Structure formats: C-alpha cells, structure tokens
Amino acid sequence: MIGTMPRAATTSDAFNAIAEPRRRDILDYLAPRERPVGDIVLAVGLAQPSVSKHLRVLRDVGLVEVRRDGRHVFYRTNAEGIRPLHEWTSRFERYWRHQLARVKERAERN
Numbered sequence: 001m002i003g004t005m006p007r008a009a010t011t012s013d014a015f016n017a018i019a020e021p022r023r024r025d026i027l028d029y030l031a032p033r034e035r036p037v038g039d040i041v042l043a044v045g046l047a048q049p050s051v052s053k054h055l056r057v058l059r060d061v062g063l064v065e066v067r068r069d070g071r072h073v074f075y076r077t078n079a080e081g082i083r084p085l086h087e088w089t090s091r092f093e094r095y096w097r098h099q100l101a102r103v104k105e106r107a108e109r110n
Helices: 021-030 037-044 048-060 079-090 093-109
Strands: 064-069 072-077
Touching: 021 037, 021 048, 021 064, 021 072, 037 048, 037 072, 048 064, 048 072, 072 079
Parallel strands: none
Antiparallel strands: 064 072
C-alpha cells in the first residue's frame, strides 16, 4: 500500500520488544534477581529455543544483561535500559490516580 509506513521490527526498541507478552513475562520473572536460562524456561513454560530468542531481543534492546559463568548463562534486568519505559509510563500515573479517585468518589455517592 502506498503511504503506509512499515511496522517497526520488535527488535528496534524497548517499547516494541515488550509488546510481546512472553517478553513481559520474562522481565517480570527476572525483576527480583538474576536467573539462569533453565529457570527462565521452566518459569515461562516455553521451549528453550523460544526463550533464547526472546532473551536475545530483550538483550539487543538493552532490557536485560547476560553473564556467563562457565557453561552457565545468567540473565538479569538492566535498570538503565528499563528507565525509558518507566519514565514514559510514569507520565500517566497522575492521570490514572485522578481517574481512580473519580471512580471511587462516584461509588461512594451511590
């Protein structure tokens, strides 16, 4: 189609990378601490090759970091990589609080 912009690849930036729910699941699992790949595979219930592909996307956009210890590979979230996501979503926090307060106020009146 003429005039239609192509969709950005999921590896282009953090926002596109986290559009995939399984990647968000992986980030949630990694949030508390560093984990080996095998634990990630068990936690998210995907085959190891699929988890590895998701981890590569997350690593390529800077959301996770990798550490090797012999034959073991460990992943952890990268706070600096996640910062732009947090900063963008925090812009909406005031709005969400305001909306929730309005809903609560209406419920109390009824």
